[in-house]
Amino acid sequence: MKFDIVVIGGGLVGASLLAALKDSGLKLALIESRVPAPLPADDSWDGRVYAISPGSIVFLQACGVWQRMDARRITAVHEMRVYGDDYAANINFSAYESGVPELACIIENRQLQHAVWETLAEADNVQLFCPAKYDALTWHDSHVELSLSDGTVLQTALLVGADGVNSRVREQAGISINHHSYHQTGVVANFEVERFHHGIASQWFRRDGILALLPLPEKRVSMVWSANTPFADELLAMPGEALCERVTQAAEQKLGTVRLITPQLGFPLNFVQAQSLVKSRLALIGDAAHGIHPLAGQGVNLGLRDARELATILLQADGWGDCGELSLLRRYERNRKEDILAMQWVTDGLHKLFGSEDAAIMRIRNLGLGITNRFPFLKNRLMRHALS
Incomplete structure (x- = not known):
């Protein structure tokens, strides 16, 4: 053939x-x-989700794929908030400031x-x-x-x-x-949350890894916690209630308490x-x-x-x-x-930058988040690739 x-x-x-x-x-x-x-x-919900960029959406539309999606299971991301590990530094990305309807759309695999x-x-x-x-x-x-x-x-x-x-x-x-291995595991799960997310994706650069909560329809979010392997093993073995408590605390209770709706899964990074x-x-x-x-x-x-x-x-x-x-x-x-x-x-x-425990690097990386957040030109340059 x-x-x-x-x-x-x-x-x-x-x-x-x-x-x-x-x-x-x-x-x-x-x-x-x-x-x-x-x-x-x-x-039911799939524990694995994608953040599809506007450029990728246009491509999938041209392929005749996006039109087949159930719009009720797609969530637009209008804002992205990134927090440093000093509980003060942060950077915010806005679809409005970037001149696009959304930064991404979250869709199940x-x-x-x-x-x-x-x-x-x-x-x-x-x-x-x-x-x-x-x-x-x-x-x-x-x-x-x-x-x-x-x-x-x-x-x-x-x-x-x-x-x-x-x-x-x-x-x-x-x-x-x-x-090379990152010696980390991506731990994923979905949750119902107490407070509505308003289409905001949040990410925390923490000492124990990088936690992201991505908006799903209604009062639901999808978690991706890129955690060092020993801690990831703990997260994967936790009973549902214990995991919910850990996620609520790590997310600084910004969405209130959370309830697990899909079991946690892990994949090596x-x-x-x-x-x-x-x-x-x-x-x-x-x-x-x-x-x-x-x-x-x-x-x-x-x-x-x-x-x-x-x-x-x-x-x-x-x-x-x-x-x-x-x-x-x-x-x-x-x-x-x-x-x-x-x-x-x-x-x-x-x-590598946020994985370092050097005190000077820790100060510099959090300072860099704050400085970048005050300059729209820099933020838009960072977003250009992500939107394509």
Whole structure:
């Protein structure tokens, strides 16, 4: 079976790339090992949420995905308040000051995954291999050959690795990575709160980690607590009442008392930087290409910008030649390099800055928050990347 593009990895980034190409003349395929779970029949909430930037929303709208979302489960973020660890320093970001309707929209992982897979299921030029795994990849001058576990053999002009931070595609392509563990775990859970959040997302840089509370519909919030691993293990093992008390105290009771509505989950936090995003007949996108600390809530948006850029280049080249040509793929790599490096530098740098226990650095970092908050030009420069 021959295809123009085969994507390995059916997460949001990989699937959205194919959604962006669904109206092209390209023959597309997706290989995913797990069947996406159907949406639950009840009104329960997913513990994993995304903060989708305005630029990513425009991209998902162009793909025909965003329109499928249940608007009742989407919450606009109108303001972001960030607090230092001295209980005085802070910086506030406002959609009004930035000249946009919202800074981001908070949406559940499973809602967005469901919408993008529905879009692909209706596309005439997309073939889904799911559940399916590949056993081998063989590179040729004119194509890549994939042997699936059931014996099916595929040929593609371009292979896209979208198979996550531990990408097997990246490894088999011989692309090395820079990697280090943050020795932290992202602990996530959802809560009902006593006081309405008014569309405000809050974040606290604390000595025990970085706590973020993101607004959900009505009087609900989603927590992401990036905590040093020993403390994260404590949070994950806590009974619901104890966790609620800890979160209420850590959030300075700004939303009053909280009640747990989804059990806490944890995932390890790592820095990953692929040495190259491309080789002949291969492009990496999403977590297969880069992994950043979630303190800025930009990991998924960084991946969606990969998909958006690669789709733009492929659509421009459609009908002109081979979509797996290295010269074409290097254009994608060049266009993405600055954005990826900037976001990695900012998130990694902030993590190191607020992770330091040096007294002088502690004073400087909190002073820096206060100074930045008094200069709208600086704040708008910081927001420019986050909104794209």
